[in-house]
Amino acid sequence: MNIFVFGTRGIPNIQGGVEKHCEELYSVMPENFRITLFRRKPFLSKDTSNQYKQIRFIDLPSTKIKGFESFFHSFLAALYCIFHQQDIVHVHNIGPGIFIPLLKLFRRKVVLTYHSANYEHEKWNWFARFVLKTGEKFALSGADAIIFVNEELLNKFNGKIQKKSYYIPNGVRFTARSEQTDYLEKYDLTPQKYILAVGRITPEKGFDYLIDAFLSLTDKTYKLVIAGGIDHKTSYSKRIYEKAQEHDNIIMTGFVKGEELTQLYSHAKLFVLPSYNEGFPLVLLEAMNYKLNVLVSDISATKAVSLPIDSYFQAGNKEELSQKLRQKLAEPYSLTDYNLSAYSWENIAEQTVAVYQRLVHNSHQTQ
Numbered sequence: 041m042n043i044f045v046f047g048t049r050g051i052p053n054i055q056g057g058v059e060k061h062c063e064e065l066y067s068v069m070p071e072n073f074r075i076t077l078f079r080r081k082p083f084l085s086k087d088t089s090n091q092y093k094q095i096r097f098i099d100l101p102s103t104k105i106k107g108f109e110s111f112f113h114s115f116l117a118a119l120y121c122i123f124h125q126q127d128i129v130h131v132h133n134i135g136p137g138i139f140i141p142l143l144k145l146f147r148r149k150v151v152l153t154y155h156s157a158n159y160e161h162e163k164w165n166w167f168a169r170f171v172l173k174t175g176e177k178f179a180l181s182g183a184d185a186i187i188f189v190n191e192e193l194l195n196k197f198n199g200k201i202q203k204k205s206y207y208i209p210n211g212v213r214f215t216a217r218s219e220q221t222d223y224l225e226k227y228d229l230t231p232q233k234y235i236l237a238v239g240r241i242t243p244e245k246g247f248d249y250l251i252d253a254f255l256s257l258t259d260k261t262y263k264l265v266i267a268g269g270i271d272h273k274t275s276y277s278k279r280i281y282e283k284a285q286e287h288d289n290i291i292m293t294g295f296v297k298g299e300e301l302t303q304l305y306s307h308a309k310l311f312v313l314p315s316y317n318e319g320f321p322l323v324l325l326e327a328m329n330y331k332l333n334v335l336v337s338d339i340s341a342t343k344a345v346s347l348p349i350d351s352y353f354q355a356g357n358k359e360e361l362s363q364k365l366r367q368k369l370a371e372p373y374s375l376t377d378y379n380l381s382a383y384s385w386e387n388i389a390e391q392t393v394a395v396y397q398r399l400v401h402n403s404h405q406t407q
Contacts, residue, residue, distance in 0.1 A: 041396060042074045042125070046117035047110075047132030047153075050079030050099075052092050055240060055269055055295045057210075058132050058155055060322050061189075064213055064385045067093050070393065076126070078117040080109065106272045110135045111171070122146045128396055135172055137179025144182050149399055152183035154193065156319030156341075185399050187392065189320040192340040206395055209344065211385040212325035217306040224303055227265070227291045231307035232373045234263040234291075235365070236332075237314065238301075238323040241270045241277045246314030246337065246356065248276070251283055251290060253362040260289065262369060267304055269295035305330040310368050313337060316355050320344065325383055331375035335364055346379075 049056060051063035066075045075095045080102035090097050098120065102113040114136035121129045121143060130151045131137050140150050157176070180186060180197065186205040188194035194205050221231060235254065239245045247266055254264045266284070270277045284290040296304065305311070311327035311334045318341035327334050328345070336342040337355035350367070353360045381387075 041072070041400065042076070042127045043130055043396065044076050044078070044117075044121050044124075044126045044128070045130045045132070046078040046114055046121075047136035048077070048079070049083040050097070051077065051095070053297050054083055055271075057319065057322055061153075061155070061210055062132065063092075064211060065389055065392065066095050068385050068389045069094065070389075073393070078113070078120070080113045104272070111138070114139055118142050121148060127400055131179070131183070134176040134179050136175070137183070138171070138175035140179050140182035150183050151185045151187065151395060151399065152179050153187040153189065154179075154319075155189055156317065157193065185395050187395060190341055191344060193319075206391070208388055208391045208395075209383060210320040210322050210325065211383045211388040212322070212329050212380055213385060214329060214380070215302060215326075217330055218299065218302045219306075220299070220303055221307065222303075223300040224307060227293070229263060229265065229291070229307070232309045233261060234265050234308055235310045235312055235369075236304055236308035236327075237264070237266045237268075237312050238296075238304075238326070239268045239313075239315070241266070241268055241280055242274075243276045244315060244317040246316055247280055248283075249356060249358045250312060250314040250361065251280070253358045253365060254290070255287065256358075256362045257365060257369075259366075259369060262309070263289045263291055265291045265293065265304060265308070267293045267296045267301065302330075305332065308332055309373055310335060310365075312361075312365075313342065314355070314361065315339060315341075318342070325380065328376075328378040328380060331377060333368060333371070333374070333376055335361075335368055 048058050048062045051059055069075055071094060077095050077097055079097050079099045081099050082102050082104050084099060100113060100116045103109050118139040128149045128151055129143055131140060132153045133155045137152050143150050180201050187208050188205055189210050191207040194207055237250060241247060281292060284292045305327060311332040313321055313324050313336040315337055318339060320341050324336060324342060324345060334351055336352060338352040339355055353364045
């Protein structure tokens with residue numbers, strides 16, 4: 041089966057939830073599936089290969105202009121799909137989904153993965169929100185099949201949409217903890233004496249009130265590590281970095297991957313996810329894979345994962361987060377075993393393949 045994929049900046053090792061999702065999912069697809077993934081040239085390093093495992097890449101021009109980057113690249117990718125043969129076009133997220141009607145005009149079979157309601161993110165202005173909502177409308181009505189990574193989000197839509205929809209969550213790569221600490225030493229970090237947060241430095245991630253809650257702690261022996269880079273310099277990211285520079289116990293690492301990220305997870309005392317909005321947070325599953333004690337905002341995406349009640353706090357509530365931080369840090373250090381069997385990428389790939397096969401089978405029956 042020949043699958044064309046767009047809606048991601050690219051893989052491997054490019055920051056972003058959708059990027060991580062695509063990297064892990066398509067890496068474990070059956071060998072008889074030919075995956076062609078479209079990437080955005082400005083986000084690729086000079087030594088990037090044109091193939092990764094069994095995934096073939098087509099690198100197209102793009103821009104880094106916020107709000108236009110995804111639209112322009114997705115348009116080019118959609119045109120390529122129209123003029124080349126494939127069994128299915130798999131579009132990731134509602135912004136790129138605005139071109140699904142164009143694909144359907146040329147009788148392409150389309151699967152949409154709905155990762156999150158992007159228009160709820162604070163970073164977008166009114167026009168960008170309008171485009172994203174329009175994309176959502178076009179994408180949901182035009183797609184032949186829809187995969188939701190968040191079941192509660194699926195349930196918000198009408199029966200017509202639900203009839204062609206599937207709930208398939210994000211997954212996690214089961215990775216062993218690292219005993220190495222050389223990356224920690226770079227930042228003068230002591231194992232089990234720091235709190236870890238991971239994600240892009242954008243408003244919906246809530247790092248601003250996490251920093252405020254952390255600074256209110258009376259125990260000054262802990263450090264806060266925020267591992268994530270920025271897509272575009274904004275007043276928000278500037279404010280976060282300026283505040284971090286004012287305090288020696290706040291560490292901003294930038295985008296981290298591989299062994300360095302593994303070390304940060306492996307030796308943290310506590311993982312915190314303060315997001316206001318998530319589709320299905322990969323970083324939370326990663327923290328659970330490393331058996332960390334976790335503290336997360338009470339949004340639908342985190343409630344989809346079974347956690348003890350004391351692991352949740354009200355999103356945006358600095359005072360409650362500060363109180364929960366004190367409680368968690370006062371507990372003796374221990375590892376927690378979570379049941380993550382439902383979130384293996386092999387299991388998720390199997391479910392995705394079933395969607396593809398059902399769609400192609402139904403297509404053959406109607407011809």
